[in-house]
Amino acid sequence: MNNLTIKQLSKTYPNGVKALQDINLTISNGMFGLLGANGAGKSSLMRTIATLQTPTAGDIIFNGQSILEDPVCIRQFLGYLPQEFGVYPKISTEKLLDHIAVLKGIVSSKDRKEQINALLERTNLYQHRKKAVHTFSGGMRQRFGIAQALLGQPKIMIVDEPTAGLDPQERNRFLNLLSEIGEQVIVILSTHIVEDVLGLCTDMAILANGQIIKTGAPARMVAELEGQIYTKTLTKEDTHTPFAEKVLSSRLVAGQTQIRVKANQLPEGGFEKANPNLEDVYFEATQNLN
Numbered sequence: 182m183n184n185l186t187i188k189q190l191s192k193t194y195p196n197g198v199k200a201l202q203d204i205n206l207t208i209s210n211g212m213f214g215l216l217g218a219n220g221a222g223k224s225s226l227m228r229t230i231a232t233l234q235t236p237t238a239g240d241i242i243f244n245g246q247s248i249l250e251d252p253v254c255i256r257q258f259l260g261y262l263p264q265e266f267g268v269y270p271k272i273s274t275e276k277l278l279d280h281i282a283v284l285k286g287i288v289s290s291k292d293r294k295e296q297i298n299a300l301l302e303r304t305n306l307y308q309h310r311k312k313a314v315h316t317f318s319g320g321m322r323q324r325f326g327i328a329q330a331l332l333g334q335p336k337i338m339i340v341d342e343p344t345a346g347l348d349p350q351e352r353n354r355f356l357n358l359l360s361e362i363g364e365q366v367i368v369i370l371s372t373h374i375v376e377d378v379l380g381l382c383t384d385m386a387i388l389a390n391g392q393i394i395k396t397g398a399p400a401r402m403v404a405e406l407e408g409q410i411y412t413k414t415l416t417k418e419d420t421h422t423p424f425a426e427k428v429l430s431s432r433l434v435a436g437q438t439q440i441r442v443k444a445n446q447l448p449e450g451g452f453e454k455a456n457p458n459l460e461d462v463y464f465e466a467t468q469n470l471n
């Protein structure tokens with residue numbers, strides 16, 4: 182079992198932006214979801230764990246060793262899929278993977294070939310191995326990203342907003358692959374898409390304004406809201422009447438606005454009880470923030 186402990190971690194950029202403030206987290210094998218809006222600090226946390234930047238304060242311990250004192254203790258076991266990959270060289274996928282494997286220190290060409298072929302199979306890219314990555318669709322690129330991250334058999338995988346821009350089928354396939362990987366290693370999945378976390382992540386944290394505002398198992402957090410979520414489709418009159426309850430969210434359903442509120446009992450005015458979901462958890466946790 183692998184363990185990552187983040188202790189009182191803060192990051193202030195030279196321009197004064199406090200991207201992370203006193204983050205404390207303990208993460209072990211399985212999929213860990215890091216949920217937060219754009220600018221919440223997810224990438225800052227991922228980059229700090231990946232030792233691409235140093236924190237202003239605090240420490241990160243990986244399997245008993247401080248990664249600040251000894252960055253190699255995590256680097257040699259790290260698979261990282263950043264948000265932006267940048268430009269791909271115009272060489273075949275299998276050649277590119279071979280270059281990356283060399284950079285990761287896999288010296289034996291036989292080992293590299295074996296690992297690369299196994300990963301190409303696992304990510305369904307074997308038949309495309311002669312094509313260059315820049316010709317791939319978004320989903321194929323992300324699967325390539327996973328293949329390169331898995332080279333060298335990492336113990337910890339960091340995946341930053343991987344499903345943005347994927348169609349539903351590719352997104353599913355990609356998330357299933359990640360969850361398979363999560364059976365043996367730590368997978369930290371950063372996302373602003375609530376559905377990516379639900380059902381896949383055993384544990385999660387909600388990040389807002391550089392702070393952790395809620396942590397726990399997604400299913401348990403949803404269960405805690407049982408019996409407290411009510412919904413209503415707004416009529417013309419409603420739009421002028423403020424509700425006593427705080428509105429968690431509103432969305433258009435077939436052209437009509439549907440709102441969800443949290444309340445201890447059925448509110449007056451045509452509300453119906455609803456099953457809580459992870460979005461309710463997220464909006465409840467973040468609604469009092471500015």
Ligand SMILES: Nc1ncnc2c1ncn2[C@@H]1O[C@H](COP(=O)(O)OP(=O)(O)OP(=O)(O)O)[C@@H](O)[C@H]1O
Nearest residue numbers: 194196198200217218219220221222223224225226
């Ligand atoms: N290198 C940097 N220098 C200065 N400020 C930065 C830097 N990188 C990020 N920030 C700021 O730090 C805050 C957190 O950014 P970060 O990229 O970590 O958030 P995020 O949750 O990953 O958002 P996104 O999904 O948009 O990438 C933002 O206010 C951002 O503008």
